Amino acid sequence: MVFCRKNDRNIARLTFYILKSFEIMNTQQIQIIETTIVICVYILLYFITNIVINNTLKNTQLQRPRRKIIVKAIHLFTTIGSVVLLAAIWGLNQNEIAVYAGTILTALGIAFVAQWSLLSNITSSIILFFNHPLKIGDRIKILDKDHPFEGEVSDLTYFYVHLVTTDGDIITIPNSILLHTPVSVLVKK
Numbered sequence: 001m002v003f004c005r006k007n008d009r010n011i012a013r014l015t016f017y018i019l020k021s022f023e024i025m026n027t028q029q030i031q032i033i034e035t036t037i038v039i040c041v042y043i044l045l046y047f048i049t050n051i052v053i054n055n056t057l058k059n060t061q062l063q064r065p066r067r068k069i070i071v072k073a074i075h076l077f078t079t080i081g082s083v084v085l086l087a088a089i090w091g092l093n094q095n096e097i098a099v100y101a102g103t104i105l106t107a108l109g110i111a112f113v114a115q116w117s118l119l120s121n122i123t124s125s126i127i128l129f130f131n132h133p134l135k136i137g138d139r140i141k142i143l144d145k146d147h148p149f150e151g152e153v154s155d156l157t158y159f160y161v162h163l164v165t166t167d168g169d170i171i172t173i174p175n176s177i178l179l180h181t182p183v184s185v186l187v188k189k
Contacts, residue, residue, distance in 0.1 A: 034089045042082040049074045065136035069129050069156060076158075080104075121159040124175035128156070133185055134178075142173070143182040150186065 050071055057067050084097060092100075128134060134153060140163070141150035151163030151171060160172040 031089055035086060038082055038085050038089065042078060045078050046075060049078070063135055065156060066129070068136075069125075072158070073126075121175040124179040125156065125158050127179060128161075128175055132179075132183075134161070134183065139186040141184040141186055142178075143184055 053071050053074070054067055057070070084101070087097060087100070088094075134140065134156075136153050136156060139150065139152050142148060149163075149165065149171065151165040151169075153161060154164045154170070155162040158175075160174055161178050163171045163173065165171060
């Protein structure tokens with residue numbers, strides 16, 4: 001019983017000293033500590049998502065390229081969340097953050113409509129990921145009247161699909177063009 005009271009007093013003293021040290025610190029020092037915490041959590045989430053997604057989805061029917069795109073998407077969202085948190089820490093008001101988020105959502109809305117913008121390529125990459133049978137390692141043929149070509153898909157990014165031709169050349173095709181152009185996925189023999 002005496003031991004518990006002594007521990008309670010020690011915890012109270014420790015709490016008092018911690019609160020007193022925060023009073024001594026100025027707001028900029030607290031912002032630096034909060035920024036460091038957000039960055040450390042972001043880095044931790046970065047590695048945890050890689051490990052968790054790859055290990056949990058390894059035994060499913062999702063191929064490795066699809067898992068890579070899921071990891072990229074999660075990293076994008078955690079980056080946006082971290083930037084918003086850092087903006088709040090360093091003094092942006094909630095109204096300013098709401099304007100920032102509204103601007104991003106408006107730009108995404110325009111991306112669904114504007115065919116030649118960079119945002120349309122990001123939107124197209126999401127559509128290609130979920131609704132197209134295209135994956136890394138597939139041999140495809142672009143069925144374009146003016147410039148038909150074929151190659152093996154070496155990478156799928158937010159903006160481009162990279163094809164390696166039989167000559168070893170690397171061709172990059174914007175995702176929005178690939179979404180609007182007929183594509184034949186050639187069967188491997």
